[in-house]
Amino acid sequence: MNECHEESDRASSRLTEQGAIAREAGRLRTASLEQLFEADPERATRFTFSAAGITLDMSKNLIDAQALRQLMDLASRRQMAERIRELIAGAPVNNTEGRAAAHTALRLSEPVEFAAMARSVSERIDDYVRRVHSGNRCGYSGRPFTRVVNIGIGGSDLGPKMVASALQAHTAHLDTRFVSNVDGADIATALADSDPETTLFVLASKTFTTQETLRNAQTARSWLRGAAGGRDIDSHFVAVTAAPERAGEFGVAPDQVFPMWDWVGGRYSFWSAIGISIALRFGCEAFADLRAGAAEMDRHFADTPLERNLPVLMGLLGVWYGNFFGAQTQAIIPYAHNLRLLPSYLQQLEMESNGKSVTRDGKPVAGATAPVIWGDAGTNGQHSFHQLLHQGTHLIPVDFILPLTNPASPEGHQPLLVANCLAQSRSLMTGKDLAQAKREFIDSGCSDAEAQALAPAKVMPGNRPSNLLMMDRLTPKTLGALIALYEHKVYVQSVIWDINAFDQWGVELGKQLCGDVLAAMSGDETAVFDTSTNTAITQYRALQSQSENNTK
Numbered sequence: 001m002n003e004c005h006e007e008s009d010r011a012s013s014r015l016t017e018q019g020a021i022a023r024e025a026g027r028l029r030t031a032s033l034e035q036l037f038e039a040d041p042e043r044a045t046r047f048t049f050s051a052a053g054i055t056l057d058m059s060k061n062l063i064d065a066q067a068l069r070q071l072m073d074l075a076s077r078r079q080m081a082e083r084i085r086e087l088i089a090g091a092p093v094n095n096t097e098g099r100a101a102a103h104t105a106l107r108l109s110e111p112v113e114f115a116a117m118a119r120s121v122s123e124r125i126d127d128y129v130r131r132v133h134s135g136n137r138c139g140y141s142g143r144p145f146t147r148v149v150n151i152g153i154g155g156s157d158l159g160p161k162m163v164a165s166a167l168q169a170h171t172a173h174l175d176t177r178f179v180s181n182v183d184g185a186d187i188a189t190a191l192a193d194s195d196p197e198t199t200l201f202v203l204a205s206k207t208f209t210t211q212e213t214l215r216n217a218q219t220a221r222s223w224l225r226g227a228a229g230g231r232d233i234d235s236h237f238v239a240v241t242a243a244p245e246r247a248g249e250f251g252v253a254p255d256q257v258f259p260m261w262d263w264v265g266g267r268y269s270f271w272s273a274i275g276i277s278i279a280l281r282f283g284c285e286a287f288a289d290l291r292a293g294a295a296e297m298d299r300h301f302a303d304t305p306l307e308r309n310l311p312v313l314m315g316l317l318g319v320w321y322g323n324f325f326g327a328q329t330q331a332i333i334p335y336a337h338n339l340r341l342l343p344s345y346l347q348q349l350e351m352e353s354n355g356k357s358v359t360r361d362g363k364p365v366a367g368a369t370a371p372v373i374w375g376d377a378g379t380n381g382q383h384s385f386h387q388l389l390h391q392g393t394h395l396i397p398v399d400f401i402l403p404l405t406n407p408a409s410p411e412g413h414q415p416l417l418v419a420n421c422l423a424q425s426r427s428l429m430t431g432k433d434l435a436q437a438k439r440e441f442i443d444s445g446c447s448d449a450e451a452q453a454l455a456p457a458k459v460m461p462g463n464r465p466s467n468l469l470m471m472d473r474l475t476p477k478t479l480g481a482l483i484a485l486y487e488h489k490v491y492v493q494s495v496i497w498d499i500n501a502f503d504q505w506g507v508e509l510g511k512q513l514c515g516d517v518l519a520a521m522s523g524d525e526t527a528v529f530d531t532s533t534n535t536a537i538t539q540y541r542a543l544q545s546q547s548e549n550n551t552k
C-alpha cells in the first residue's frame with residue numbers, strides 16, 4: 001500500500017471510531033445524571049475504582065457502561081497496554097529527543113540499568129541528609145543548618161515546593177524556602193529572614209543553564225560571601241543537575257553535586273535528587289515513602305486491565321470531555337489547604353507535557369489536546385470561581401481531591417471541609433430547576449409574577465461532571481500515589497492523541513529571544529524588533545538612565 005493510501009485509511013478509520021464515540025457523547029450530553037443514578041442503584045459502586053490508597057469515584061460523570069466501552073476500544077486500538085509496557089521498560093518514548101522517560105525507575109526497581117543509577121544517588125542523598133541533620137555538615141561558622149533555600153524553576157521548583165506544602169503537618173527537620181522567579185523580589189524575600197550562617201542553598205537545575213536559576217544562585221552566593229567575610233562558604237551549596245561539569249564551573253564542590261539524568265524529564269523529576277529539599281526537610285524516610293506510594297501506583301498502572309486502571313480511566317475521561325464535549329479547561333480543586341499548590345504543579349505536568357499540536361510523526365493533531373488546567377483549594381474557590389462552575393456557559397470537568405481525615409486539623413474543621421466538598425460535587429450534578437427557583441422567590445415574599453421573572457437567575461443546569469478522588473489521609477505515600485496517578489493519566493492522553501508528552505520545544509523561542517532583547521536593552525543602538533518591542537525597550541532605557549543619573 002502506498003503512503004497516500006495508508007494515510008487516508010488511517011484518517012477514515014479515525015473518523016469512524018470518533019463517529020462512534022461522538023454518537024455516545026451525543027446521547028449522554030442530554031442525559032440526566034440523577035436519572036442515571038436512579039436507574040442503576042449500583043452506579044456508584046460500578047464506577048468507583050481504587051489503587052494505592054486512592055479511590056476514584058467517577059460516577060458523577062456523563063458516562064455509562066456503553067460509552068466507557070467505546071473509550072476502552074479506542075484505548076485498545078491505540079495499543080495502550082503495549083505503550084504502557086514501553087514506558088515502564090524505559091523505551092525511548094521521547095522520540096524528538098531520542099530518549100526514555102524513565103521516571104518510574106526512580107520508584108520501581110526496573111528497568112535495572114536506570115534503577116541502579118537512581119539507587120546509588122539515593123544512597124548518597126540519604127548519607128548527606130543524615131549528616132546535615134546530625135550537624136556533621138554545617139555552615140561556615142560551625143553552626144548547623146536550619147534552613148534550606150531551593151533555587152530552581154519549573155520542574156526544579158514546583159514539585160519539591162508542592163510536596164513541602166502538602167506535607168506541612170509532618171515533623172520538619174529543617175525549614176524550607178523556594179526561590180524560582182528572576183524578579184529579585186523573590187530571592188530578596190527568602191533572604192530577608194534567613195541567617196547566612198545556617199542557610200543551605202540547593203541549586204536545582206537539570207541543565208544548569210537556566211538563566212533565572214543561575215542569576216538567583218549568583219545573588220545567593222554574593223549574599224553569603226558578604227556575610228562570611230572571607231570564610232569558606234562551599235558547604236552552603238548543593239547542586240542537583242544532569243550537567244555536573246557546569247555545577248563544578250559555578251564552584252559547587254564535587255561531593256555536593258548530586259546527579260540526575262537526561263532520561264528524567266524536568267516535570268517528572270522530584271523523585272530524583274531534585275527532591276533533596278524534601279528529604280532535608282522531612283527526612284529520608286518520608287522521601288522514601290513518597291516514592292513507595294508512587295511505585296504502588298506504577299505497578300497498578302503496569303499490571304491492571306485497562307477497564308479498572310485508574311490512570312487509564314482518568315485519561316479517557318479527559319479525552320471524552322475535551323474531544324467530544326468541547327471542554328477546554330479542567331479544574332483541580334483539592335479540599336485540603338495543604339494541597340493548594342497542586343493545581344499549579346499539575347499545570348506544568350499536564351500543559352507542558354500535552355500542550356502540543358503535532359503528532360509524534362509531525363502531522364497536525366486531529367483535535368484538541370491538553371486542556372487549560374486551573375484551580376485552587378476548596379473551600380476558598382467556592383467564594384470566587386465556583387459561581388461560574390455552577391451557572392457559567394462552559395462545561396468544566398472538575399477533579400475534587402479529598403483526604404477524608406486530617407489528624408492535624410482542629411476540632412470541628414474536617415467535617416465541615418468534607419461536607420463542603422461532597423455538597424459541591426452533588427450540587428454540580430443535581431443543579432436547581434425552574435420550579436424550585438420560583439418557589440424560593442415566592443417563599444421570600446415575591447409575587448407570582450415577580451418570582452416568574454426572577455427565577456431563571458437561580459436556575460442551575462446541573463449535570464456538570466466531576467471526579468471525586470479520595471484518600472483516608474494525606475501522607476507521603478498517598479501523595480506519591482496521587483502524583484503518579486496524574487503523571488500516568490497525562491501519558492495515557494498522549495497515547496490517545498499520538499503526541500510526545502516528554503519534550504517542550506515551545507518554551508525555547510522565548511528563551512532565545514530573551515538573550516537578544518537583553519543585549520538590545522543594554523546597547524545604544526535602535527532595537528531591531530517590531531515597533532511594540534522597540535518602544536518598550538526605548539522606554540526602559542530612558543528610565544534606566546534617569547535612575548542612574550539620580551543616584552550619581
Ligand SMILES: O=P(O)(O)OC[C@H]1O[C@](O)(CO)[C@@H](O)[C@@H]1O
Pocket residue numbers: 153154155156204205206207208209210213266267352504507
Ligand atoms: O531544571 P532546569 O534545566 O533549570 O529547567 C527548568 C524548567 O525549564 C523548562 O525546561 C521549561 O522552561 C522545564 O521543562 C524545566 O522543568
